Amino acid sequence: MNNLELKIYQQKNIIIPALISVLPFTMYFLFFKSVSIDNYKITEITSCFFAFKIFYLFCFNLVFNLNNKKNTFITFFVFLIIGILSVFIPSSEFTFKDIMSADNNFIFFIHTILNKNLFLDIIFFIMTTLSFNEYKNYKNISEVFTFSANMIIYSVFYSIFLSIIFMIVFVFIINLFKDFFINTFSDTSLIINIFVLFIFYIFAFTPFIIYNIYKKDMKYKNISIYFSRIMMYISLYNIVKYLFTMTMPYNSPYDIRINFILYNVATTIGAVNLFFVRIDYKASIFTKIVYIIFPVITFIFNIIIFSSIIYRIKEYGISPNKLTLIFTNMIILVYFILTIIDNIKSLKKLCTIKNIKSIILTNNRSCYVYVYGIIAFIICFIMPLFYS
Structure with a gap:
C-alpha cells in the first residue's frame, strides 16, 4: 500500500464512522419526532437523547481502534451494555405538565435528567480513555485529558465559526430566492428542518475532522x-x-x-x-x-x-x-x-x-x-x- 492509498484508507476510517454517527438522529428528526411536546414523556425524550449520544460516542471511539478487530468488538460491547442501562434505567411515567407538581416525581425528574446526564459523561470519558489507550495502558490518562480538552476546545470554536458562516449564507440565499421558496414550498417546516439538520451536522462532523487534523499536525499544539x-x-x-x-x-x-x-x-x-x-x-x-x-x-x-x-x-x-x-x-x-x-x-x-x-x-x-x-x-x- 503506497502513501496515497494509505491516506485514502485513513480518510475512510474517519468518514464512514462520521456518516454513520448521524444516521439515527437524522431518521428520528425527519420521521419520528413528536409534534405535541406537552404530552411527550420525559423518559421518551431522555431515552432518545441518551441513545443518540451513546451511538455518536461509540462511532467516535471506533476511530481509535478500527484496525484492531478485538478492540472494535470490546468498544461495541462496552457501549452496548452502557447504552442498554442508560436507556432503560431509570424509567418513570410523567410528562412536561407534571414538572410543576412538587411531588416525588419532580425529585425523580431532577435525578433522572440532571444527575444521570452529568455522571454519564464521566463514564463516557473513562470509556474513551480506555479506547484511546487501546485497552492496554490503564494508567496513561494524563495524555487523554490533554487530548480530550484540545479536541473539545478546537471542536467548539470550529463548530461555532462554521455555524455562523452557514447561517449567514443560509439567510442570504433565503432572502435572494424568497419568491421561489414561497411558490415552491407551501410548508416552511421543510426549510426549518434542513437548517436544523445542517447545524447539527456541523457540530457532529467537526470532532471527526478535528481529530483527523489533530493526530497529524496539531498533536503538540496544546x-x-x-x-x-x-x-x-x-x-x-x-x-x-x-x-x-x-x-x-x-x-x-x-x-x-x-x-x-x-x-x-x-x-x-x-x-x-x-x-x-x-x-x-x-x-x-x-x-x-x-x-x-x-x-x-x-x-x-x-x-x-x-x-x-x-x-x-x-x-x-x-x-x-x-x-x-x-x-x-x-x-x-x-x-x-x-x-x-x-x-x-x-x-x-x-x-x-x-x-x-x-x-x-x-x-x-x-x-x-x-x-x-x-x-x-x-x-x-x-x-x-x-x-x-
Whole structure:
C-alpha cells in the first residue's frame, strides 16, 4: 500500500464512522419526532437523547481502534451494555405538565435528567480513555485529558465559526430566492428542518475532522494547557470570593438553595479543572504558586459545603440529589488531600534545586478518575432503582 492509498484508507476510517454517527438522529428528526411536546414523556425524550449520544460516542471511539478487530468488538460491547442501562434505567411515567407538581416525581425528574446526564459523561470519558489507550495502558490518562480538552476546545470554536458562516449564507440565499421558496414550498417546516439538520451536522462532523487534523499536525499544539490554567485562576478567584462573602446576608449555603447549588458547582469545577492542569518546568512561578494554593483553599471551601449538605439533610430530609452530593463531595475531599500531599512532596525537592523555576509540581492522580467512574456508575444505574 503506497502513501496515497494509505491516506485514502485513513480518510475512510474517519468518514464512514462520521456518516454513520448521524444516521439515527437524522431518521428520528425527519420521521419520528413528536409534534405535541406537552404530552411527550420525559423518559421518551431522555431515552432518545441518551441513545443518540451513546451511538455518536461509540462511532467516535471506533476511530481509535478500527484496525484492531478485538478492540472494535470490546468498544461495541462496552457501549452496548452502557447504552442498554442508560436507556432503560431509570424509567418513570410523567410528562412536561407534571414538572410543576412538587411531588416525588419532580425529585425523580431532577435525578433522572440532571444527575444521570452529568455522571454519564464521566463514564463516557473513562470509556474513551480506555479506547484511546487501546485497552492496554490503564494508567496513561494524563495524555487523554490533554487530548480530550484540545479536541473539545478546537471542536467548539470550529463548530461555532462554521455555524455562523452557514447561517449567514443560509439567510442570504433565503432572502435572494424568497419568491421561489414561497411558490415552491407551501410548508416552511421543510426549510426549518434542513437548517436544523445542517447545524447539527456541523457540530457532529467537526470532532471527526478535528481529530483527523489533530493526530497529524496539531498533536503538540496544546491550547488546553493554557485554557485550564486560566480556568484555575478564575476558579480560585471565585472560591476565595465565596469564602469571604459566605457570612454575609443572603449568601449562606445552609438555608439559601441557590447558593448551595452555586457553591457545589464551584467546588466541582475546581476538582475537574485540577485533572486538566499541567504544571511543567515551563509554567511561570505565579502559576505554580496558584496550583499549590488552589487545592488548599478549595479543600477548606469543600469542608464548609460538605457541612451544609449534612445540615440540609437534617433540616429538609434526604433526596437523590443530596445523597449524590454526599458521595461526590467525599470523593472530591480525598482528591484535594492527595493533590496537597503531591504538592508537599514536590516542594521538598526545593532544597536540591538551584533554580526555583525548574521545579515541576507532579500530578500523579489522573488514575483517580476511576474512583469518580465507580461513583458515577452507582449514581446512574443503582441509585435510581431505589427511587423509581
